[in-house]
Amino acid sequence: MTSKAKSKERPGWKDLPSGGFILEPGNATKYLTGDWRLMRPVWDAERCIDCLLCWLFCPDGAVLAEGGKIIGFDYDYCKGCGICAKECPPKVDAIKMIREDEALEEPLSA
Amino acid sequence: MAVAVALQKKVAMTGNEAVAQAMRQIEPDVVAAYPITPATDIVQYFSNFVANGQVKTEFVTTESEHSAMSACVGASAAGVRAMTATASNGLALMWEVLYIASGMRLPLVMTVVNRALSSPINIHCDHSDSMGARDAGWIQIYSENTQEAYDNVIQAIRIAQHPKVLLPVMVMLDGFIISHAMENLEILEDGDVKEFIGEYRPERYLLDADHPITIGALDLNDYYFEHKRQQVEGLLQARKVILEVAGDYQRVSGRSYGLFEAYRMEDAEAAIVVMSSTAGTVRTVVDAMRKEGHRIGLIKPRVFRPFPARDLAEVLRGVKAVAVMDRSESMSTAGGPLFTELRSAIYELEPRPLAADYIFGLGGRDIYPEDVCGIFQRLLAAKPGDICSDPMVTYLGVRE
């Protein structure tokens, strides 16, 4: 138990900053919340009209845009909530939600 | 040593006034408070100092004690010295924030004027308020009289902010008995106090724009335990720091402080352990009974958190019988909080002294020298080898 709790990423009490303080600004980026994703948005560049609604509504800033144009998703932080797909205008329909296991190179289910 | 002691003014003041004067001399950056008897005077006097321009403190009047402690936590986390004062139910209302202050390692200093907890509602002295907060991770220092209340508040600043400690400190004085009683005390010059406490330069604080940090982040089973272990380390280190600060304070004031006072314990075969104002009454009885040839002594714990278990056991080595006087009831049915700590501390002594608990003074019930004499007589009658007392817990002065 002890050896498991103490590892390179998790220092012991003597090495931790006191008071639960976190001294490294912006280190939340190290936490890849994309791990939580069960459904993955898949973007169709052909259908996309670059209205940026998905970019605007994404609660995690995981829709990537450059120069006013969508360029894809940041799957490190996309939690798969599906808001982007919901907000994409029905006539456009450029974002589809697919099961994460289907997106894997070697799908788990048959 | 006497030559170096600073010039001091002898004054007559109530306990609350003495604490307020100490706060004026410390001049914390923020005082946030909500009034409650018998602690109200402290912040009332202090608000006068603010209004008169004698201090530059930001004085925050809050809508409750919960908010007062929260404001102090915010101020301290931001990087400044913060102080407050409360009593009884006011302290109870601060409950959850007390743990936040200690968990965040914020060096707040708070005066608690000891008063019974409701219900039944009662404004008089007992220790049920601060004893209820004994496990909140604060350092606890108890004062016998107005002089000690003044001295302890000043020393608390240095103890709290010490880098090896970084814990909030609670300084107690007995409600009405000391808070509203006028006694002589010596107060230091303002400049000497300022020099003693030094400038406050926290290593880490929220408003340090060059080194942004996160405070109050979620800390689950992967880190919480380590942070609690760190807190214990702060309390372990506090023992030495409290003594160092006391040494420095003695050089300025000429008054000596320790973790506890051992009075006439050298050859004592019986001892009473009691905190705060009642120690004065017990000391008077020790002197009187010593004149009659009884080998008795007094131990007055000053620091209850951290509990100086080993030091106390050492001074009780060879004592035949010891009585603890608890001014609060832990409701464990196995004795008050001071008793259970003390009895545990002397468990390893050989031979083991007889230990008895006396719960007294609840809700301000007065205690007289005759009561104390009675306790000593029972202790002196103990036979060698007796370790268990019957009854283990006595309710002194309660009507049957």
Added chain:
Amino acid sequence: MAKIFEIRWHGRGGQGAKTAALLLAEAASVAGKEIQGFPEYGPERTGAPVASFNRISDQPIGIRSAVTHPDVVVVLDPTLIGRVDVTSGLGNGGAIIVNTNGPASQIRTRLKVDGIRVYTVDANQISLDTLGKAIPNTPMMGALMRVSGILDYEDFMLSLRVQLTKKFKGKETIVEGNLRAVERAYQEVQGDDL
């Protein structure tokens, strides 16, 4: 044990029993004594019987119980006699000073206690004359000085002047009125050996 001089004040809430104990403590402190001055622990209620206490000594004072065996009892309101046990713990040779316009002999009869010294002074009339209202606490301090001799009278008056000036900043008539009240009571208190 060093001799500690103990005083118990009886009054009604609003008559200044607590203030008298604190003023006396401060005066004795200035005069170089070790002191305690404290009210019967709790808030005063207007009209209700209250008590306050002093201990004065040349040695540090440790005991912090209420005073149960006073050397002197001061009664600010004679109607308390019979309702409150004002002579409780007053030993042989102890003294009681009562604020009344009657003679000491009358009070002695009502107290029904032997072996104590009884003194009276009309502190209500004195404070009415000097301050315009019945605030008996300061004149009773004058009577106490005369009966007990615990402090040098001149020292006491000097220190009282300093305290009153601090307490009543800019209100010189109140300061002077109080001091005259103390002086008159010091002169006018009467009893067994006065």
